[in-house]
Amino acid sequence: MARLLQRLGLRCLGIVEQLGRIALFALSLSRAVLSPPARPGRVVQEVFDVGVLSLVIVCISGAAVGMVLGLQGYNTLIRFGAEESLGAVVGLSLIRELGPVLTGLLVTGRAGSAMAAEIATMVATEQLDGLRMMSVDPVHLVAMPKAVAMVVAMPLLSALFIVCAIFGGYVAGVEILGVDSGTYFSSLESSVDFRDDVAGSLLKALVFGVVVGLIATYRGYTSEPTSAGVSASTTATVVVSSVTILVFDYFITALWGV
Amino acid sequence: MQPSPSRDLAVGLFVLAGLCAVAWLSVQVGGLALGPSDRSVFHASFDQVGGLKPRAPVVVAGVRVGSVVAISLGEDLRAHVTLDVDGTLKLPDDTSAAIRTSGLLGDQFIALEPGGSETALAPGSTIAFTQNALSIESLIAKFATGLGSGGEK
Numbered sequence: 157m158a159r160l161l162q163r164l165g166l167r168c169l170g171i172v173e174q175l176g177r178i179a180l181f182a183l184s185l186s187r188a189v190l191s192p193p194a195r196p197g198r199v200v201q202e203v204f205d206v207g208v209l210s211l212v213i214v215c216i217s218g219a220a221v222g223m224v225l226g227l228q229g230y231n232t233l234i235r236f237g238a239e240e241s242l243g244a245v246v247g248l249s250l251i252r253e254l255g256p257v258l259t260g261l262l263v264t265g266r267a268g269s270a271m272a273a274e275i276a277t278m279v280a281t282e283q284l285d286g287l288r289m290m291s292v293d294p295v296h297l298v299a300m301p302k303a304v305a306m307v308v309a310m311p312l313l314s315a316l317f318i319v320c321a322i323f324g325g326y327v328a329g330v331e332i333l334g335v336d337s338g339t340y341f342s343s344l345e346s347s348v349d350f351r352d353d354v355a356g357s358l359l360k361a362l363v364f365g366v367v368v369g370l371i372a373t374y375r376g377y378t379s380e381p382t383s384a385g386v387s388a389s390t391t392a393t394v395v396v397s398s399v400t401i402l403v404f405d406y407f408i409t410a411l412w413g414v
Numbered sequence: 415m416q417p418s419p420s421r422d423l424a425v426g427l428f429v430l431a432g433l434c435a436v437a438w439l440s441v442q443v444g445g446l447a448l449g450p451s452d453r454s455v456f457h458a459s460f461d462q463v464g465g466l467k468p469r470a471p472v473v474v475a476g477v478r479v480g481s482v483v484a485i486s487l488g489e490d491l492r493a494h495v496t497l498d499v500d501g502t503l504k505l506p507d508d509t510s511a512a513i514r515t516s517g518l519l520g521d522q523f524i525a526l527e528p529g530g531s532e533t534a535l536a537p538g539s540t541i542a543f544t545q546n547a548l549s550i551e552s553l554i555a556k557f558a559t560g561l562g563s564g565g566e567k
């Protein structure tokens with residue numbers, strides 16, 4: 157019994173310690189963002205890796221999600237003779253929830269995992285120790301541009317996802333199922349508000365960018381310097397980021413009603 | 415990190431496309447007003463607003479000209495509705511406001527009906543003539559009691 161309690165206590169202390177370490181890492185990351193040099197070249201390279209290379213899967217997934225929403229929404233709404241609200245259903249569900257959340261999950265899988273694996277490999281091959289020997293701060297040179305790129309790219313990718321999905325819903329609802337095109341867009345525009353919906357959507361995407369950027373760089377930076385450590389940090393990044401995104405989504409929605 | 419023009423171009427295009435998407439969502443879909451817009455605000459009091467909600471459309475002759483900004487309960491215990499209407503519109507000062515429903519169970523909106531007066535309604539003023547939301551329940555109740563008394567005769 158005492159052994160069990162001991163183990164429980166150890167677990168809890170371990171979780172608290174992890175949270176503390178992440179907080180300290182976040183602190184040193186934000187200090188790195190503020191301290192010169194800004195390293196624009198590195199940031200551009202990372203925005204290319206995160207943003208441009210994720211563009212194709214984000215747009216294709218967006219269009220597919222939009223088409224499914226159009227189809228499902230139409231089939232449900234037609235029962236109540238309310239298929240003219242299709243634009244509102246597609247637009248609101250995308251802007252408030254699906255856009256930022258699905259983009260966050262996609263970018264975690266596509267770019268967050270690569271980010272963690274890259275840093276973890278640098279740890280395993282002692283490149284970060286080499287940087288420290290040359291008195292270059294590895295957080296500033298390696299982790300900071302990646303985290304900044306994630307924060308910059310996430311809202312833009314989320315907005316592109318939503319636009320692709322709205323047109324996917326248009327294709328399914330208007331072109332295939334025959335809802336009136338003007339009705340689709342007017343129901344979309346009259347139900348979506350900038351302050352209530354669009355600003356909240358961008359806020360969510362921004363928060364998810366911070367979450368994924370922080371977790372990916374932290375997991376890579378603190379991985380074990382072995383090949384098993386690289387794979388463990390990659391897995392942990394995807395799992396922890398995905399769960400955190402879904403949990404944060406609930407809290408942002410509950411606290412600010414987005 | 416050596417500079418690479420094609421990579422920089424791709425990143426620039428990506429950021430531009432992303433910002434365009436944000437702008438489209440904000441301005442076109444979200445209805446964000448850029449710059450000083452020509453809008454005027456009117457007030458109207460109703461005894462019963464029913465299911466009217468903020469952002470419900472305001473229409474004149476079936477054409478959307480604005481939206482409901484706020485609904486609050488005034489000191490006289492009537493519902494005070496604030497309307498945001500296109501400022502270029504010249505409404506006569508005997509315009510009346512009625513709460514209507516689109517379809518049987520659709521959303522409620524405010525229909526403005528211009529009167530025949532020569533003088534225009536000043537922005538910020540209160541619309542004097544209002545017509546309350548029609549409650550389907552009370553209509554059904556009236557209909558049911560009417561039927562009942564008819565049957566007894």
